[in-house]
Amino acid sequence: MELETDIIFLDTSIFEGDNFFRGHKIKKLGELSRDGEIKVKITSVTYDEVKNRMAKRLKEAKSTFSSISKEVESKAKILKNLDNYKDLFPFKRVDVDRELKVMVEKWDAWIVESKVEIIDSKIADITTILGQYWNQKPPFDEGQKKDEFPDAISINTIHNWARVNKAKVYVLSKDSDFWKYGSDENLVMLNDLSLYLGAVNTRIEGVLFIQSISKEVENNFSQVIKMLKDQYFEEVAELMNKELYEIYDDFELEEPELNDLELIQCVLFDASKENANGQLTIKLNIKILASFRDYGSSFYDKEDDVYYNVENKWTTIDANITFDVNAEFEYEMDDNDIINFDVTDLTEFSLLLYESNGDNEVFSSFDLEE
DSSP states (O other): OOOSOSEEEEOHHHHHHTTTTTSHHHHHHHHHHHTTSSEEEEEHHHHHHHHHHHHHHHHHHHHHHHHHHHHHHHHSGGGGGSGGGGGGSSOOOOOHHHHHHHHHHHHHHHHHHTTOEEEOGGGSOHHHHHHHHHTTOTTTTTTTOGGGHHHHHHHHHHHHHHHHTTOOEEEEOOOHHHHHHOOOSSEEEEOOHHHHHHHHHHHHHOHHHHHHHHHHHHHTHHHHHHHHHHTSHHHHHHHHHHHHTTTSTTOEEOOOEEEEEEEEEEEEEEEOSSEEEEEEEEEEEEEEEEEEEEOTTOEEETTTTEEESOEEEEEEEEEEEEEEEEEEEEEEEETTEEEEEEEEEEEEEEEEEEEEOSOOSSOOOEETTO
16 A cells, blocks of 8 residues: 555554554554654544543453452462462452553553644534434444444544645544545545554655565565464464354364465564564464363253253364464565564464354354454
């Protein structure tokens, strides 16, 4: 992609998708903004919505910690006898109000350090927004969802700011309701932070340099394959585990067999003369043995609080999956040549597409991008 403007507005979904301000990509975005390479902006509605999502995620974390703590105290208390686990007990309690205050302070500091401008949503045209609501126009669409008002106000704020300032801007969001609004002469919609960072990085470092690193990634993809098979097979299996656990109760995935690995795309969002970071899109075939508990013939005893006649079953999953993974690279420069190229780490696995091969009564195909 070629950059059309250096101004970019971020939606709440971008921060939440990169763990607010901890992910490598959001950190890189902040560096570029701080250094004046790009101009990052958010609306005041987005600012408030990010704080709201922080509170929501902290409440979820508190619930998760509480559940895990009870489980560990009940079934793993023998570990209290071992020095290696002494720091595990007791589990920390999550104080939502206290931790939210810390998170917001870090959020505010990131905004200041990264020179992010907050555009006041008072410039939004409420009459236009209400018209969209009553006429079921994007982002409300059919159903007139009242919870889309924050999105509608943010989009209208961005539209009016761009019009008044006679500027073209990128609007970066993973929210499908944002995308329903669509691009116009001032707004260019994007949903992939990596692609945007890659375009900025190419402008800074030069096309030929970025292309030469990308070529090295392709030539050394065998390193990635070996790392996935030898070190990161659990992370690959966990991709399906995360998405399917909510659907199928109590299932476990054994060590997978990975075949036919293919590099679909490499986007370098950070590069220097010594190292680089990029997002790899990879497709592979996975065969994996899975055990799960079948409650079809079971019955629940309320007095004992137990399900009886639960069957443990096994099934073989044979599927093609497509996923994104962040990769770190190190190398040396010999004049204009790249030498001693190494893939040093793979992080932040994210499943995009699962396609089942053949009939499987447990797992079906689904596309996570929809």
